[in-house]
Amino acid sequence: MPTTREHMTPLELALSDPARDAELKRCRQLFDEGGVTHVHCQYVSVQGRVLGKVMPVKYFLETAARKGVPFGYAVAGGLQASLAGELLGPGGISTREGLLVPDLATAQILPWDRSVARVFCDHFRSLREEVGPGEPEEADARGNLKRVIAAFREETGLELRTGCEPEMSWFSGPDAIDRSASFFPDWVGPSYHLEHIAEMMPILKRITQYAQQMGFEMIQSDYEDPGQLECNFLYDNALATADRLITYRQICMAVAKEFGVLATFMPKPVPGIMANGCHHHASLWRGDENVFADDDDLTDLGRHALGGLLEHTRGMTAVLASTTNSYARFWDVGLFAPAVTNWGYDNRTTSYRVLPGRVEVRSPDAAVNPYLSHAALLGAMADGIRRNLDPGKPELGNAYAPSDEETPSTFAAPPLTLSEALDALEEDKAVRSVLPGSLYDTFTACKRDECNRRSGAITDWDFNTYLRYTP
Template identity: 50%
Template sequence: MSTTALDTHRQVNATSPLLAETVATIAERGVEFVYFQAVTITGRVVGKVVPAKHFERLAVKGVQQHQTAIANLQATREGVLLAGGVNAPEYTAVPDLDTFAILPWDTSFARVFCRLYEPDHLLANGGAAFAADTRGLLQRMHSAFTDRTGLELRTGCEPEMTWKGDGLEASFRPASSPAYHIEHLERNRPIVKKVVEYGQALGLDMIEGDYEDEFQIELNFMYDRADLTADRLTTYRQICKQVARELGIEASFMPKPATGMMGNGCHHNFSLWRDGDVNVLAEPGRTELHLTELGRHALGGLLTHSAGAMLINGSTVNSYKRYWDAGQFAPSRINWGLDNKTCTVRLSAVGRLEYKLPDAAVNPYLSHAVILAACEDGIKNEIDPGAPTQGSSYDAPVDDRFPDLPLTLGAAIAAFRADEVLTQAFGPELSNLLVDYHTDEWARFCGYVTDWERDMYWDDLP
């Protein structure tokens, strides 16, 4: 009988020195419970809580969960559970031991991230990697990308978000903005202090932050390998929710909280590295903004597949309200520029590209998988990104080489389905599940009567 991916992961955990070290840490620190965490297709964290005395056994065996949890146990309008229905099998969640961390707000609890597998009792594909596990997908894609190209993707995210509560309202003059105002950081000091404290305790190298707009704060952590950044963004979101609970306020990653407010983006700043210390997007000795030929090809691939990637970068109905609000720094067409904040991709520093399409609700494992697939296609096919956009991209001519940016979730679904590079990279099971999930969401929205419609039409005639 051949060894499966599940067998291999179990064997790695059983023989790893990390297992004994973790068990010792649990005893020394008085940990009583451990969350076994998985991440759904929308970026929600799901899993089980395990009493600490069973950690050593379950760290090898794994825990079981119904496979429809990967789609948030969401049912279609017809009442069918997505990701297999009520008769779907369970998946097996096995932890990555190097992600074990004690929660700083309650040290009797810890957490560990898991990868997911088909249960080993299945005859057809028992023990195989679970196709809809987006976290596992990114790890596999990044490893294969490095094997084929010799390159490593490193990223840093800019997680904008909204905090609501008494006393958090901004004060500023008409036609101005509270952005960057230290006074508003002071008003939000309890938030900033707790988020940074908890972030550092959970391994995030917090580096800087600012007040972006009314109710909107951005706190950044150091860039790193893409899969580590994705885990840290998930952790950051959990930290923010905990801080909100402690302070009696609300924390939201909704992409567009209200009309006229700045949208919540999650720009991905990325670079490609070879041999550990060579950034292949930059030429040694050149200090002006520039891209190497390989960098230009990677950028060309990213632009080519940005329309298809919108189902990932803007994964909700609400996401597209952000792109419609021209003039608030969200891109509205596919292009690039040199330190141009209005473009889809901004060359923001030597050797670093800023991808501005991902929003605050993005699944970071899928958004990084998109960057890998698109950049590799660009490198392989030597795709030319063209000249950088000069001036505001809102007024610039449309570049016919790239598709239009989808501006509704419905359009994004169609663009994703038409992008063979992305759907092949994700595989048929995950691609179909993403389409089914978001098609149902789009249909629900299209059938919902909104306040805007009542305001427009209730008393419009005769």
């Protein structure tokens, strides 16, 4: 066993970090004062699904937090099996176990069950492995984002700060997934209508209460379309924002259970109304200075970073819009989903809407894995800065119906199916560089399988179209 830190593996360094004792002491005090009996050790799969292990608080403090939690590598694939019955993820059905190391700084009590706390974890390879013993597990999306952030900072000296706009739909039950929550006829939108939001206020207030108790700085909420709420929280560094988006989804699911309603982050649950997006607002900082844009315009660096986003839009789309259902959002043209790879100043019809101090990346939807989306944004922006890419001229009008005077975008159009998006990702070296090895393999294997299953599914559309199609 190495005795000096310079000879230790990353796993050993993480577990023996001098700051860990103080964090463990904080956790013990938090749990004792809060009456916590159990702890969720959380891990997020490539799909963005929260998995993990639950344990009594005594075992967590005395063993798991000090030695790690055994956890199979294949869990990165969310325990998804292919059509051929193959377990998708590193090692497949023969997977071995690494160790989850609790990130103690993220330990918090769950407001909806104060006897339970949760902590995010990072996945490491076992010290017994022949390949990469004690190294970070490549397929861990959260751990990968940490490494991508560090590499970006090392190369550029910059920090990515983001805020997300998570939209989601709330229905009274599975038989009411439709427009019926609107008081208005189809041709009148309910967006921002206070009487509609008044119907949702008990739910909205409970979300706000729980989020604030978990350290969110909630800033504003609004009603978007029938049953659709958007609740926003203040921007932060990319990892903190990604962690909060995962936590926000858990808050909403807990609130839905308490109110006996159905809540969903499905990107497009109802045709003909706005889909559930999750726009990412991004800016780049050097210390306390925003070097991406000011209140008037983009900086030169900001233009190059935006050029990188435009250049790699096709390659990023599989990550930003990661389900087969995501593409129903893009096909429903004119409902504020991006259809052209372009940008504009405060222009909601573009893919990238430049606002004072930041850019709104409009492709991500409500099902996005935020650890993967932020890694992709960093990879694209880094390439743009590295190559001094030019974003071209802004779109001044309606990108869905450009005038003859408008200069068409020189950037490739976004993919319109998940399969096409996966092909584009495969060809994009910059985006692939931030999704290394088994992380890329696991993500694409799961998503290719999703495409195959969607192709084999028989839906209402099939019956409506083909049941009496011939003769």
